Every structure is written in structure tokens, then in C-alpha cells.
Amino acid sequence: MSDTAYEADASSKHQATVLRSTRLTPEDTAEVRQIVFRVDGPAYYFPEGQSIGVLVPGPHPFGNKTHHRYYTLASVRGTDAGTELEILVRRCSYIDEVSGEEYPGIASTYLCDAKPGDSVTLTGPYRSPFMIPADKTCNLLLVGAGTGIAPFRAFLHHIYEQEKGWQGQVRLYYGARTGVDMLYMNDLNNDLANYYDQATFKAIQAIGGGYFVDEGEALRRGVRDHAREVWQLLQDPKTHVYLAGMEKVAAAFNAALGGISGAPEAWEAQRQRMIEERRWAELTYK
Numbered sequence: 001m002s003d004t005a006y007e008a009d010a011s012s013k014h015q016a017t018v019l020r021s022t023r024l025t026p027e028d029t030a031e032v033r034q035i036v037f038r039v040d041g042p043a044y045y046f047p048e049g050q051s052i053g054v055l056v057p058g059p060h061p062f063g064n065k066t067h068h069r070y071y072t073l074a075s076v077r078g079t080d081a082g083t084e085l086e087i088l089v090r091r092c093s094y095i096d097e098v099s100g101e102e103y104p105g106i107a108s109t110y111l112c113d114a115k116p117g118d119s120v121t122l123t124g125p126y127r128s129p130f131m132i133p134a135d136k137t138c139n140l141l142l143v144g145a146g147t148g149i150a151p152f153r154a155f156l157h158h159i160y161e162q163e164k165g166w167q168g169q170v171r172l173y174y175g176a177r178t179g180v181d182m183l184y185m186n187d188l189n190n191d192l193a194n195y196y197d198q199a200t201f202k203a204i205q206a207i208g209g210g211y212f213v214d215e216g217e218a219l220r221r222g223v224r225d226h227a228r229e230v231w232q233l234l235q236d237p238k239t240h241v242y243l244a245g246m247e248k249v250a251a252a253f254n255a256a257l258g259g260i261s262g263a264p265e266a267w268e269a270q271r272q273r274m275i276e277e278r279r280w281a282e283l284t285y286k
Helices: 106-113 146-163 179-185 191-195 215-225 227-235 247-261 264-276
Strands: 013-023 032-040 051-057 066-072 075-079 082-090 093-095 102-104 119-126 139-145 170-176 201-207 239-246 280-285
Touching: 032 106, 032 119, 051 106, 066 082, 066 106, 075 146, 082 106, 102 106, 139 146, 139 227, 139 247, 146 170, 146 239, 170 215, 170 227, 215 227, 215 247, 227 239, 227 247, 239 247, 247 264, 247 280, 264 280
Parallel strands: 139 170, 139 239, 170 201, 239 280
Antiparallel strands: 013 032, 013 119, 032 082, 051 066, 051 119, 075 082, 093 102
């Protein structure tokens, strides 16, 4: 996640041990892994919704000694031995703009190659803008794509299993390029299904349907297809909006809402009011 999206709560480093690294996707598709770390000792406190940094040892291009990458936690669990932290990682690559050559992503390769027992240096935790309202009658509109689903798993766990008795409507809109990308929701464990019996919860999944239709466009279509419900929620002064994932997630959502409202300028004015009222939060990266 972008280091401009939140502030650091601690500058100290922590050594974590890789407990498990499980591939969630078939061998002939993009690699997505569920990685669980343990930080020993009871002093490492990590509330839901916060993030960690991973330090990848160098040397790296341009003489950098380390590479620092931020990840939002999919889940957090305290044990007698310490704290277990789970992240979801997709093995990535990037194209050099000058040479046109493809290179493996530094952090994703490092983490996907890590084996149980390996030691990894973490930083943080870092404060997230995703603060859960104290009023349980508030509506929550959760919008994400790709790895943007990770913070919402912890979010839903907190309001339904720890807060209990949540009365406001909770809507999760998730865009993906292909069905494989849905595994960021950890469908193999089907943990989100735990909340489907909640009268207030509903998940809307939008798949792009082709390589040239990315997750941002899929998300825009999903919001547009449920325009009436989304618009009604946004008119309620108790509705809070949370966006997570790549910056195009926010762009796609705002484009969809601009179209639904019939006047993009009017929607932008309403969005600014929600920001001022602290009912709008984004956790995005480029």
C-alpha cells in the first residue's frame, strides 16, 4: 500500500517467522499465496485494519540496501506464543518502461518464495484510515479490487464476531479481472460465507469477463448494475464509504457514481462533504 495512505504508529522493526505459505490458485494460473507469520512475544499489538511493512534485503537496483513494501492484514490472531498475522500476496512482475523487459516484483517474489521457518523483517504497525464507527446502526459501503479485499476480511470479522449486533447495512463491492482474482477473497476457505447469514450483509462480485476488461472497469459495472441500492445508501447520513486497492478502484467508483448522479460535479461535492464528516476513507496504491 502507498506510504502516503497512512501514518506510521511505530518505526521499530520486528522479526517474524513464516509459519505457513499456501498457494490458493491452481498451478496453471497466476500465483496467489496465503502467508501466515508469527511475531513472538505479547508486546506486539496489532488492531484490525492496520498494516505492516515488509523489508526485503538487498542489494537492489539504484543501490538501495532494502526494499520496503506495505501490506494490509487479512487477519490477526493472538496466541500464547505471540501474534499470528496473515497476508495475501500475488506474485507480480513489471515491465521496464525503457527496455520493455519484464522483471519479477521484488517484494512479491521474496514473499512467495519464503518457506516455513524463514525469518522476515516487518515494520509498523501503521495506522489505517479504516476506523469502525462507534454507532452500530451505521451503514458500511466497502469497495475493493485485487488485494483490496484483504482489509475487509478483518473488518467484517471485527464487526460481526467481536462487536456483535451490527444493525446497519453492510455492502461489499469487489471487482476482479477474472474468476482467479476472486481467490483474494480466499474462497478456498470460504471465510466470507460466515457472514452471509447476517441479515445486514451482502457481497456483490463483479468479474471483468476478459483480459482487456480490468478489475476497475468490472467494479464500475458492478456499482452501475446496483445503482439504486448504492445511491440510496449514499443518501443516508449514517453511511460510511471505504475504498481499498489500486488507485483505479477509487477512480472507477467515482466515475460510476458520477454517472448515477447525473452530474459528476454534484457527486464530487457530496464526496467532499463525506470526507469532511469523516465518512469517507481510502487505502490505495498505484
